Every structure is written in structure tokens, then in C-alpha cells.
Amino acid sequence: MRKNTFSSVLAILFILFSSISLFAQTVSGRVIDKKTNETIPFVNVQIGENYGVITNQEGKFSINVSQFAETDSLTFSMVGYQKKSIALKDYQEEKVLLQEAVDELDEVLLMDRKLTAEEVMQRVNENIKENYNNSSMKFSIFHRAKNSTTPGRLKFDIKKADFIPKKTLREFNENMEKFAAKAKGTTTSFFDADLTEVAINEKDSLKIAVKKATTLVNEKKNNSMSSLLGDVVEQIGKKIKSSNTFKVRTGIIPIGDSVDLSSSFMNAEKDSIDSLSTNSLRYKYDNLLANDIFHNADEGVQLAIGGTGNGGGPIFNYITEIDDYEYTIDNVSTYNGEFIYVISFKPDSGFFGGGGKYIGKIYVSTETFAVVKADYQLDEGEHGKKFNWKLLLGIKFVEREKGGTVIFQKNENEKYSPKYIRTTGKMYAYADRSFVFKENDDNKDDRIKLKFKFTMEFDNAYTNEYLVIDSKTITTSEFASFKENLGIPVEKTSTYNPETWKDYNIIAPTEDIEEYEY
Numbered sequence: 001m002r003k004n005t006f007s008s009v010l011a012i013l014f015i016l017f018s019s020i021s022l023f024a025q026t027v028s029g030r031v032i033d034k035k036t037n038e039t040i041p042f043v044n045v046q047i048g049e050n051y052g053v054i055t056n057q058e059g060k061f062s063i064n065v066s067q068f069a070e071t072d073s074l075t076f077s078m079v080g081y082q083k084k085s086i087a088l089k090d091y092q093e094e095k096v097l098l099q100e101a102v103d104e105l106d107e108v109l110l111m112d113r114k115l116t117a118e119e120v121m122q123r124v125n126e127n128i129k130e131n132y133n134n135s136s137m138k139f140s141i142f143h144r145a146k147n148s149t150t151p152g153r154l155k156f157d158i159k160k161a162d163f164i165p166k167k168t169l170r171e172f173n174e175n176m177e178k179f180a181a182k183a184k185g186t187t188t189s190f191f192d193a194d195l196t197e198v199a200i201n202e203k204d205s206l207k208i209a210v211k212k213a214t215t216l217v218n219e220k221k222n223n224s225m226s227s228l229l230g231d232v233v234e235q236i237g238k239k240i241k242s243s244n245t246f247k248v249r250t251g252i253i254p255i256g257d258s259v260d261l262s263s264s265f266m267n268a269e270k271d272s273i274d275s276l277s278t279n280s281l282r283y284k285y286d287n288l289l290a291n292d293i294f295h296n297a298d299e300g301v302q303l304a305i306g307g308t309g310n311g312g313g314p315i316f317n318y319i320t321e322i323d324d325y326e327y328t329i330d331n332v333s334t335y336n337g338e339f340i341y342v343i344s345f346k347p348d349s350g351f352f353g354g355g356g357k358y359i360g361k362i363y364v365s366t367e368t369f370a371v372v373k374a375d376y377q378l379d380e381g382e383h384g385k386k387f388n389w390k391l392l393l394g395i396k397f398v399e400r401e402k403g404g405t406v407i408f409q410k411n412e413n414e415k416y417s418p419k420y421i422r423t424t425g426k427m428y429a430y431a432d433r434s435f436v437f438k439e440n441d442d443n444k445d446d447r448i449k450l451k452f453k454f455t456m457e458f459d460n461a462y463t464n465e466y467l468v469i470d471s472k473t474i475t476t477s478e479f480a481s482f483k484e485n486l487g488i489p490v491e492k493t494s495t496y497n498p499e500t501w502k503d504y505n506i507i508a509p510t511e512d513i514e515e516y517e518y
Contacts, residue, residue, distance in 0.1 A: 027063055027065050027074065028060070028094065028508070029095065030059045030060050031055050031076060032059065033097075040081070041056065041059055042407065043061070043077070043081075044078065044336065045076055049412065050470060050471045054467055056508045058508075062505075074086050079335045079342070082098065084099075101333055116329075118327055121322045121364075123369040125320060125322065128295075131415060131416050132291050132292055134200050134290070136479070137289075138198070138478070139198045139471045140195070140470040142469055142504075143196070149187065150187040151180075152184065152185070153457040154181075155177075155456075161450050189512070190216060190217035193506070194211075194212065195210075195504060196208060197209045199482040207479070208281055209482070210276055214493065214500055216494075216495075245258040245440045246258075247440060248438075250434065275490055276487050278484060288466065318376060324348055324355035325345045325347060326348050327344070327345050328344050328345075329343055332366065335363060336372070336409065338372065340363045341366055342363055345359065345360060345361070346359045357379060358377065359377060361374070370416045373405070376404060377401075377402065383400060394433050398428050399426070400425075400427065400428055401425055403423070405421075406418065406421050418468055419468050421465070424464075427462070428460075433454060469505040495517070496513055
């Protein structure tokens with residue numbers, strides 16, 4: 001009898017701990033359109049009031065649910081689809097099917113008169129200060145960036161080097177030609193990611209603590225402009241045998257009068273051990289979490305989240321500069337329990353137009369007139385930031401493509417704050433520069449002189465994503481006790497490791513991350 005009782009207790013404990021283990025885990029899956037069987041990107045996957053993730057562009061998600069009970073539910077919401085909730089204890093499928101929502105235009109527009117698209121956008125701007133307020137809040141933000149570089153024309157050439165025999169110099173330049181030929185046309189990519197906590201008080205003071213930072217990169221195959229140029233300059237530096245400093249200039253522009261080349265080159269490898277500093281993020285998050293992101297996201301932060309238009313125009317000017325755009329109400333739908341206007345926009349083609357550069361859709365709450373989502377991209381024939389100093393400085397740059405998605409969500413204060421920001425773009429860069437190194441040696445006959453010239457042409461594609469995983473209201477004392485840090489070292493890996501971000505709430509890795517090869 002005692003044996004049976006003991007066995008029963010063990011069985012109960014096994015079931016109990018199995019149940020605990022089941023919910024102390026990360027839940028993953030893929031969200032799919034029930035009708036078309038296609039994956040749905042950027043679906044809001046939420047559990048609790050302000051805790052959740054977004055599906056990636058492949059419709060996949062992963063969320064840690066260890067702090068929740070089995071009776072809590074995952075909620076899936078997306079513009080144009082019916083909201084769906086599944087209790088954790090009932091979640092078994094890896095596929096979550098969403099049903100397309102039926103437009104409820106007539107019900108929503110039962111008012112004195114139907115607003116025009118322009119009137120809706122006017123009310124959006126009138127209510128910005130009322131709708132967006134991040135004061136006395138703490139955010140947990142995951143950021144991921146992908147950069148892909150494809151070198152075009154490359155040429156590295158030492159024009160003059162008094163300290164290198166002519167035969168050695170000729171061999172060096174021949175090796176550089178082979179190096180350039182091998183790199184040309186070969187696309188390489190790397191991924192940066194970080195998790196950061198940000199606290200804001202009522203006076204808009206901001207505190208930051210970086211929790212984790214990683215880089216997925218194959219440094220042996222990195223074809224970025226800085227990497228390739230660094231490899232070449234390092235080879236030159238190894239041939240310089242001098243304890244003296246150097247005067248360095250490019251064209252007519254002096255760079256330094258006492259540059260220690262040997263120290264710089266020999267420590268190049270040590271300096272490659274990167275860290276992510278808090279100060280490098282402060283300016284960016286101060287703008288991203290501004291109470292009026294549409295006007296306050298200035299040029300610096302816009303470069304961080306996807307670049308500015310020509311002349312520094314805001315990326316949100318399709319919301320704020322309504323005279324530069326034409327708007328059309330396509331329909332009315334629902335999102336996160338709110339009725340929303342779905343408004344398409346394009347540059348104004350009228351006589352007084354000309355300032356607009358983007359096309360896309362804006363999703364506006366019919367009750368609060370807050371922008372809850374926006375999709376945008378450069379119109380055909382338009383470009384983003386551009387400068388051409390090819391003749392003067394040997395530099396040219398143009399943003400050929402740019403677009404993105406911005407999603408806002410109501411917080412505990414019934415105000416709207418960013419939930420997800422995604423920007424993508426393609427850029428072309430050209431540089432044709434020469435550098436002159438002259439040794440600081442009293443003996444003019446023996447001092448080292450070096451003239452180095454390079455021509456580099458690149459196409460670069462980028463994606464930046466910011467996901468607010470968690471947000472909550474904090475008190476003045478909680479803000480005061482928030483512990484900042486100076487930053488943390490970046491964990492570098494050359495192959496994808498699922499353990500790196502295990503148990504963290506992040507944007508689920510895409511196939512190009514999971515299949516990243518050394």
C-alpha cells in the first residue's frame with residue numbers, strides 16, 4: 001500500500017513539474033492566411049497588456065511565456081483580419097490561421113457626415129499631442145539590422161613608396177588587383193542585434209541600459225567598404241618600418257600631423273573587438289520615443305531608422321505635410337479592437353504639389369484619429385538622400401530605394417507609442433580618393449613618403465527593425481532607481497546559433513539568418 005501511495009505521489013509530481021515545464025518555455029509558430037494559405041508578416045502577437053512580439057517577414061514568431069499562467073491567452077491581431085485568441089494550455093499548432101475581416105464601412109460611418117481623407121489627415125495632425133505621450137514609461141526594445149554589400153569597381157594602387165623596392169611594389173599592386181577582382185560582384189551580409197531597456201520620466205529625461213548585443217558576421221568574407229579598405233591599408237602598414245609619426249592628407253585636406261601608423265596598424269585586430277555603448281543609442285531612442293515622433297524624428301535618428309529624403313526631409317512627411325500629398329479612403333477595417341480608416345496616399349500631382357516623395361497606406365483610428373500603422377515607400381522615379389561631390393571630393397552617394405512599416409499601440413496611459421518600426425533601403429556609393437603619408441623625420445633624404453590611391457564602388461542594401469517587446473508605466477522613484485550602464489561587449493559569431501538569443505523575446509530569425517554560413 002505504501003509503495004502504491006509513493007508511486008502515486010511521484011506520478012502527481014511528474015505531472016505537476018511537466019506542466020510547469022510546458023509553460024516555462026518559448027512558444028513558436030507561423031501565422032497564415034486561412035483563405036490563401038500564405039504567411040502573414042508583422043502580425044501583433046500579444047499576451048498580457050503590453051507584452052508581445054511581431055511576426056517576421058516570413059510570418060514566424062517566437063515568444064517567451066514563462067511568466068504567464070496556462071489560462072492566459074496569446075492574441076493575434078492584424079489589420080484586415082479578425083482577432084484570434086488561444087489559451088496557452090490549448091496552443092498546440094505551429095500554424096495559426098487568421099480569417100480575413102469583413103469590412104464594416106457602413107456601421108462605422110454612421111455619423112452626421114462622411115469625412116474626406118484630407119479632413120481625416122487634418123484631424124490626425126490636430127490630435128498628435130493628445131495621442132502620443134511616452135512620459136513615465138519603461139520600454140524593452142529589440143533591434144536587428146541586416147546589411148548586405150556588393151562591391152562593383154575596385155582599384156587599389158600604391159603610386160609612390162620610397163621605402164619599398166620597385167619589384168616588391170609591383171608585386172603588391174598585382175596582388176591588390178587580384179584581391180579586387182575576387183571581391184567584385186560578391187555579396188556579403190552581416191546581422192547586428194541588441195536588446196536595450198529605456199526609461200523616460202515626466203520631464204523627458206532618458207536612461208538607457210544595454211542588456212545584450214550580438215553580431216553575426218563572417219569577417220573573412222566581409223566585403224563592406226570599411227573592411228576591404230582596412231585589409232588593404234593593413235597590408236601597407238605591415239611594410240612600414242618606422243617609429244616616427246606621419247603627416248597624413250587626402251587630396252588637399254589634412255587628416256593629422258602626428259599619426260602613429262605602426263601603432264594603428266598593429267592594433268587594428270585588437271580594436272575589432274567591438275562594444276555597444278549606451279551613448280551611441282541615446283540620441284536614437286530619445287527621438288524614436290519622442291512624444292511627437294512625426295515632427296521630432298530629425299535627420300540623425302532618421303538615418304538610424306532608414307535615412308532621410310533629399311535635403312533632409314522627414315520620413316514621416318506623408319503624415320505631417322498633407323499639402324504635398326493626395327489621400328484616398330480605401331475602406332474602414334478593424335485593428336486591436338479599434339475601427340480604422342485605411343487611407344492610401346501618393347505625391348500631389350497638382351500645380352502646388354511637388355514636395356511629396358512617398359506612396360503607401362496610413363491606418364487611422366476612427367475614434368482618436370491616431371495613426372496606428374503606416375506602410376510607405378519611395379514613389380517611382382524618386383530617391384532618398386543624395387549628394388554628388390565626385391569632382392570636388394571624389395565622393396558620390398544616392399539612396400535608390402527606401403520604404404518601411406511603422407506600427408503604434410496603445411499603452412497603459414491610453415496613449416500611443418511605437419510597437420514596431422521597420423525600414424529597408426538600397427544605396428549606391430562611390431569613392432575615388434588618394435592619401436599621402438609623409439614621415440616626420442628631420443632627415444628629409446631618408447624620411448618615408450607614401451602615396452596611396454583607391455577607387456571603390458558599392459551597392460548596399462539594409463534592413464532595420466525595432467520591436468518594443470514590453471512597456472509599462474513607472475513612478476518617479478522607479479525612474480530614479482533605474483540603473484544605466486556604459487554599454488556591453490558585442491558577442492561575435494560566424495554561424496547562426498539558436499542558443500544565442502534563447503529565452504529572449506525577439507523578432508524570430510529569418511531563413512537567411514538560420515542558414516548563415518561561415
